[in-house]
Amino acid sequence: MNILKFFTAGSVDDGKSTLIGRLLYDTDSILADQLEAIQNANRKNDDGTVDLAILTDGLRAEREQGITIDVAYKYFQTDKRKFIIADTPGHIQYTRNMVTGASTANLAIILVDARNGIIEQTIRHSYLVSLLGIKHVVLAVNKMDMVDYSETVFDAITQKYKTLAEELKLKDVTYIPVSALKGDNIVHQSERMTWYTGESLLHFLEQVDTAVEDKSEKARMPVQWVIRPQTDELHDYRGYSGRVVSGSFKVNDKITVLPSGASSTISKIEFFDKELEEASSGQSVTIHLATDVDISRGDTIVNSSALPQESKLVEADLCWMDTKALDTSITYLLQHNSKLTKCKIAEVVYKVDINTLEKHAADEFKLNDIGRVVLKTADYLPFDFYDESKANGSAILIDSRTNLTVGATMFRALAD
Amino acid sequence: MSKYNFDYLDELEAEAIHILREVAGQFEKPALLFSGGKDSITLVRLAEKAFRPGKFPFPLVHIDTGHNFEETIDYRDSMVARLGERLIVGSVQQSIDEGKVVEQKGKNASRNALQTVTLLETIEKYQFDACIGGARRDEEKARAKERIFSVRDEFGQWDPKRQRPELWNIYNGKINKGENVRVFPISNWTELDVWNYIRREKIELPSIYFAHDRDVITRNGQLMAASPYVNMDDEDVVERKKVRFRTVGDISCTAAIESDAFLIDDIISEISQSKISERGARMDDKVSEAAMEDRKKGGYF
Numbered sequence: 006m007n008i009l010k011f012f013t014a015g016s017v018d019d020g021k022s023t024l025i026g027r028l029l030y031d032t033d034s035i036l037a038d039q040l041e042a043i044q045n046a047n048r049k050n051d052d053g054t055v056d057l058a059i060l061t062d063g064l065r066a067e068r069e070q071g072i073t074i075d076v077a078y079k080y081f082q083t084d085k086r087k088f089i090i091a092d093t094p095g096h097i098q099y100t101r102n103m104v105t106g107a108s109t110a111n112l113a114i115i116l117v118d119a120r121n122g123i124i125e126q127t128i129r130h131s132y133l134v135s136l137l138g139i140k141h142v143v144l145a146v147n148k149m150d151m152v153d154y155s156e157t158v159f160d161a162i163t164q165k166y167k168t169l170a171e172e173l174k175l176k177d178v179t180y181i182p183v184s185a186l187k188g189d190n191i192v193h194q195s196e197r198m199t200w201y202t203g204e205s206l207l208h209f210l211e212q213v214d215t216a217v218e219d220k221s222e223k224a225r226m227p228v229q230w231v232i233r234p235q236t237d238e239l240h241d242y243r244g245y246s247g248r249v250v251s252g253s254f255k256v257n258d259k260i261t262v263l264p265s266g267a268s269s270t271i272s273k274i275e276f277f278d279k280e281l282e283e284a285s286s287g288q289s290v291t292i293h294l295a296t297d298v299d300i301s302r303g304d305t306i307v308n309s310s311a312l313p314q315e316s317k318l319v320e321a322d323l324c325w326m327d328t329k330a331l332d333t334s335i336t337y338l339l340q341h342n343s344k345l346t347k348c349k350i351a352e353v354v355y356k357v358d359i360n361t362l363e364k365h366a367a368d369e370f371k372l373n374d375i376g377r378v379v380l381k382t383a384d385y386l387p388f389d390f391y392d393e394s395k396a397n398g399s400a401i402l403i404d405s406r407t408n409l410t411v412g413a414t415m416f417r418a419l420a421d
Numbered sequence: 422m423s424k425y426n427f428d429y430l431d432e433l434e435a436e437a438i439h440i441l442r443e444v445a446g447q448f449e450k451p452a453l454l455f456s457g458g459k460d461s462i463t464l465v466r467l468a469e470k471a472f473r474p475g476k477f478p479f480p481l482v483h484i485d486t487g488h489n490f491e492e493t494i495d496y497r498d499s500m501v502a503r504l505g506e507r508l509i510v511g512s513v514q515q516s517i518d519e520g521k522v523v524e525q526k527g528k529n530a531s532r533n534a535l536q537t538v539t540l541l542e543t544i545e546k547y548q549f550d551a552c553i554g555g556a557r558r559d560e561e562k563a564r565a566k567e568r569i570f571s572v573r574d575e576f577g578q579w580d581p582k583r584q585r586p587e588l589w590n591i592y593n594g595k596i597n598k599g600e601n602v603r604v605f606p607i608s609n610w611t612e613l614d615v616w617n618y619i620r621r622e623k624i625e626l627p628s629i630y631f632a633h634d635r636d637v638i639t640r641n642g643q644l645m646a647a648s649p650y651v652n653m654d655d656e657d658v659v660e661r662k663k664v665r666f667r668t669v670g671d672i673s674c675t676a677a678i679e680s681d682a683f684l685i686d687d688i689i690s691e692i693s694q695s696k697i698s699e700r701g702a703r704m705d706d707k708v709s710e711a712a713m714e715d716r717k718k719g720g721y722f
């Protein structure tokens with residue numbers, strides 16, 4: 006069995022939390038004591054039925070205000086698959102929390118309110134989904150009960166979104182008309198929309214193929230920790246531990262260590278009490294080399310036949326996540342896998358206007374702004390482009406004055 | 422030599438090992454909080470997988486309420502002996518003796534809340550900058566909201582409205598003086614995942630997780646161990662029942678369930694069919710709708 010990670014996006018009150026509550030409820034994933042707790046809660050729907058959104062709105066402030074502030078993670082499984090859901094906030098003020106939930110997902114459910122159609126927040130979230138390289142999108146046209154389950158309304162929204170999806174290069178979009186409140190097309194096929202011949206949301210989620218997401222074949226393992234027992238029997242033991250982020254390593258492969266450029270051969274791959282002949286993307290292992298090489302945390306082991314980009318200047322998309330605006334005169338810290346290096350924003354190439362998706366020059370970069378910058382790092386970064394490898398093509402920016410995570414960056418091109 | 426077939430347990434395991442190694446790499450003085458429960462026992466196995474044949478880059482820390490199941494302490498001591506790792510014990514009894522906290526009174530008194538004070542004192546005494554814990558997001562709705570690297574202020578407080586963004590698999594462990602980070606490597610595991618992992622790895626558990634005969638009383642609809650640590654009066658009727666524990670904490674706040682499950686397979690099928698959550702057996706969560714959030718804001722795990 007494998008895991009599908011997905012998240013819900015869309016504007017405030019489009020029904021994201023309700024949709025997740027409905028998915029859990031109709032798959033019988035809510036346990037009796039949790040159900041009792043929501044039945045006893047003060048927040049109820051207008052018609053007196055239980056408000057399923059409080060299943061994920063776990064904070065006091067969220068329940069009081071009836072909105073989602075931060076991501077909630079929920080887990081359920083069917084016979085076919087395990088699911089990890091991130092319920093993210095729709096409010097623009099909390100976009101960074103939405104990005105947090107989105108960054109680890111393989112699929113996005115973007116909700117729109119059938120009455121309002123595509124609005125600014127739909128565009129913003131769709132844009133973020135495209136930036137973050139999330140391959141599969143479901144456009145869930147919600148609150149169909151409020152528009153008499155009208156096919157015309159659904160078609161109009163679908164048509165409009167197709168133009169947007171094309172512009173954003175979202176290739177795999179599935180359109181489903183739903184009512185999260187009433188349960189139409191969430192788990193069960195709706196009887197009130199017989200004109201819709203597609204699958205219910207759950208059915209779709211169960212079978213969507215996510216097998217070959219990160220397609221990079223290039224073997225990379227950032228070293229997190231060096232194991233050196235220094236005991237009598239293991240006097241010469243030296244193992245380099247980390248998680249393979251793309252491609253795969255085999256025993257006897259020729260490897261290069263970056264940034265030093267030293268090369269060697271893999272003599273052994275260990276995983277606790279097992280020896281492996283191969284370690285592939287996603288596995289946490291320990292690699293041994295045939296020769297003595299100086300390696301420490303922050304170095305990256307790569308296959309010598311497929312070297313990464315190596316540069317101190319890189320063009321990257323940036324989502325700014327701090328209330329304090331970007332300051333091009335100061336030095337930030339950049340964290341790329343296990344590597345931490347100093348970094349300046351050498352240039353703001355453009356900022357994106359979320360309403361029109363137009364790019365324009367800017368010298369200011371504030372909370373929730375998105376655009377393109379040139380990063381200049383103190384050390385060479387051994388990276389790949391984000392399109393090829395999410396893990397080796399992304400980094401975060403940290404403000405060393407506050408230690409907060411202030412930016413998410415995705416590497417797009419070499420800069421000169 | 423074997424080729425690896427990567428399924429969901431492998432994926433969860435690889436993620437947890439990655440997180441543990443990030444802690445080792447990013448912090449000066451980390452610690453692993455060991456409660457004696459199945460989740461922290463799972464963490465210990467994951468730490469072995471992350472760091473063996475080297476030593477753990479952190480000690481194990483047990484915040485001892487003094488109101489333990491004997492089986493948990495026996496288990497702890499033999500485990501530490503087998504591992505050859507360092508154990509630090511923070512004693513709630515000592516905090517009480519020193520007058521730093523006051524024992525609760527009444528029928529439902531528990532030392533669960535007092536633990537936080539001892540925990541914070543222990544963190545301060547040893548200057549821990551990161552504490553690894555076995556909390557899972559599926560346990561409780563406030564936990565469902567917490568980051569994997571969760572920054573706490575000098576007083577151990579969690580501020581749910583000011584969590585840092587946490588992107589991809591990049592964990593920012595930079596903190597200001599006085600702050601520390603709580604780290605949750607098995608955030609994305611469910612109760613069933615933990616049991617399936619324990620079965621797969623053939624991990625031994627304290628015997629109280631399996632069905633056994635025990636004297637119990639019924640309190641607020643829950644079965645509590647008839648123990649000197651649970652305040653009893655004439656109204657309480659002691660009965661002998663076949664029970665097991667689904668989660669293990671302080672005796673005075675952990676309820677048992679009636680069960681015949683002797684074997685791990687029985688437990689897994691029992692949980693798969695259960696209609697009650699694991700935390701349903703914790704008195705400490707029943708207090709109010711935001712009980713866990715409030716405790717976390719106060720420094721609890």
Ligand SMILES: Nc1nc2c(ncn2[C@@H]2O[C@H](COP(=O)(O)OP(=O)(O)OP(=O)(O)O)[C@@H](O)[C@H]2O)c(=O)[nH]1
Binds near residue numbers: 072
């Ligand atoms: N009529 C109708 N109402 C709905 C439907 N789905 C959600 N709602 C209502 O819309 C309101 C907002 O729902 P939520 O699920 O809290 O919205 P959200 O998208 O999670 O909002 P934020 O997380 O704050 O961005 C609630 O009153 C829901 O009951 C639907 O399908 N039909």
Ligand SMILES: [Mg+2]
Binds near residue numbers: 023
């Ligand atoms: Mg919501």
